[in-house]
Amino acid sequence: MTKTDVRELALGILLEVTEQREFCHMALGNVLEKYQYLEKQERAFLSRLTHGTLERLLELDYIINRFSKVKTGKMKPVIRNILRLSVYQLKYMDSVPDAAVCNEAVKLARKKGFSGLAGFVNGVLRSIARGLGDVEYPKETREKEYLSVCYSMPEWIVEKWLEEYGRQTAESMLKAFFLGEDTTIRVHRDRISQEELKERLEKEGVEVRPVEGFPGALTIRRYDTLNRIKAFKEGLFSVQDVSSMLAVEAAEVKEGSFCLDVCASPGGKALYLAEKLKGTGLVEARDLTDYKLKFIEENIARGGWKNVRCHRQDARVSDETLVEQADVVLADLPCSGLGVLGKKPDIRYRASRESLAKLAGLQREILGVVWRYVRPGGVLIYSTCTINREENQENAAWFLDTFPFEAEPLPGIFRGFTDEESIRRGMCQLLPGRLGNDGFFIAKFRRKRENHGS
Numbered sequence: 001m002t003k004t005d006v007r008e009l010a011l012g013i014l015l016e017v018t019e020q021r022e023f024c025h026m027a028l029g030n031v032l033e034k035y036q037y038l039e040k041q042e043r044a045f046l047s048r049l050t051h052g053t054l055e056r057l058l059e060l061d062y063i064i065n066r067f068s069k070v071k072t073g074k075m076k077p078v079i080r081n082i083l084r085l086s087v088y089q090l091k092y093m094d095s096v097p098d099a100a101v102c103n104e105a106v107k108l109a110r111k112k113g114f115s116g117l118a119g120f121v122n123g124v125l126r127s128i129a130r131g132l133g134d135v136e137y138p139k140e141t142r143e144k145e146y147l148s149v150c151y152s153m154p155e156w157i158v159e160k161w162l163e164e165y166g167r168q169t170a171e172s173m174l175k176a177f178f179l180g181e182d183t184t185i186r187v188h189r190d191r192i193s194q195e196e197l198k199e200r201l202e203k204e205g206v207e208v209r210p211v212e213g214f215p216g217a218l219t220i221r222r223y224d225t226l227n228r229i230k231a232f233k234e235g236l237f238s239v240q241d242v243s244s245m246l247a248v249e250a251a252e253v254k255e256g257s258f259c260l261d262v263c264a265s266p267g268g269k270a271l272y273l274a275e276k277l278k279g280t281g282l283v284e285a286r287d288l289t290d291y292k293l294k295f296i297e298e299n300i301a302r303g304g305w306k307n308v309r310c311h312r313q314d315a316r317v318s319d320e321t322l323v324e325q326a327d328v329v330l331a332d333l334p335c336s337g338l339g340v341l342g343k344k345p346d347i348r349y350r351a352s353r354e355s356l357a358k359l360a361g362l363q364r365e366i367l368g369v370v371w372r373y374v375r376p377g378g379v380l381i382y383s384t385c386t387i388n389r390e391e392n393q394e395n396a397a398w399f400l401d402t403f404p405f406e407a408e409p410l411p412g413i414f415r416g417f418t419d420e421e422s423i424r425r426g427m428c429q430l431l432p433g434r435l436g437n438d439g440f441f442i443a444k445f446r447r448k449r450e451n452h453g454s
Contacts, residue, residue, distance in 0.1 A: 176433020213416035243440030267296035335384035339439020392441035
């Protein structure tokens with residue numbers, strides 16, 4: 001398949017995401033699965049082009065609007081997205097000659113039925129190619145606009161992070177979202193040692209590095225797809241970020257325990273809990289739909305886990321059979337996802353202040369149900385993959401004020417990731433980029449042994 005065809009695939013993905021509001025990772029994954037015969041180089045080109053264009057969308061529109069009399073908001077979606085893909089190549093993919101970018105964009109416009117606009121596409125792109133180095137960005141003194149354009153982040157999010165974290169930390173987080181080349185994996189150490197897995201992966205041409213301060217975690221890169229890695233198909237490792245692993249480490253689960261993961265899909269934390277149980281006890285992984293449970297079941301089957309079961313359940317609806325039954329409840333709840341923008345860049349364009357408020361309310365609604373499943377003396381872990389205070393620290397404080405729980409200090413492994421005060425208070429806000437991890441919040445609560453009207 002030619003690169004022209006790959007660009008057409010990229011355009012289709014971009015239109016799905018920007019016009020039909022499909023999730024980027026799902027749209028790209030579906031295409032990669034459908035076109036499995038693509039060469040590794042073509043698959044890498046497609047992934048980088050689509051992911052990179054979405055990462056840089058606001059900056060790309062800013063550049064286009066400096067050269068085009070018709071602004072991006074007034075363009076036909078196909079033309080707008082052809083220009084976005086092309087400007088990304090001009091600015092961020094040095095291996096593609098400028099002339100080739102312009103020519104292929106014109107061909108693609110014609111192929112999509114816009115021959116009448118081919119001259120417009122050609123003119124805009126050739127002007128950008130000549131003048132790209134002279135584009136004037138907003139001045140740094142105009143903090144909000146400057147950071148929004150340079151890091152392609154909606155201004156309202158930039159404003160929020162400037163208020164909550166200050167300029168230095170906010171910009172550090174924004175930079176971190178562009179460093180997501182590596183995939184973090186968890187070694188199934190009950191089946192293979194970290195050293196053995198590293199050796200096997202390297203024999204397949206995968207670049208492997210250990211994660212400092214976290215035994216059993218590796219980062220991998222320069223591979224084709226996971227399903228073409230033998231060790232993955234054999235269930236010797238799972239894809240899981242260190243932040244997500246830390247949520248399980250926080251529970252300090254003991255062998256023989258009953259653990260309940262109330263919003264478990266795709267199952268990484270539930271399976272790590274099962275591994276911690278060393279074949280004993282039971283983990284029940286729950287989620288809202290059969291579609292979500294399918295991902296958990298696939299991961300269970302691939303790894304051959306025997307002490308995990310799945311159950312479809314709306315976490316907002318109380319299950320009286322589980323009241324005070326669980327030693328550990330893991331509540332990794334639906335959230336705004338603003339801590340994982342490096343992996344899912346399209347989230348930033350879907351979010352709004354209103355949606356954040358609704359999500360914070362949903363989290364409280366679920367917590368108001370699932371706390372009852374924790375036995376007296378048991379543990380509840382509350383986590384999100386966001387860096388929004390309303391969903392994190394404020395909800396944690398509300399929980400402690402409302403229900404018969406107390407904060408529980410976090411275990412020693414957190415010392416490499418946060419400060420002693422956070423460990424003591426049992427609440428850790430991980431910011432993206434500091435140690436290669438996603439942005440994540442983890443809070444640990446222990447239910448008081450006095451029964452307060454469950």
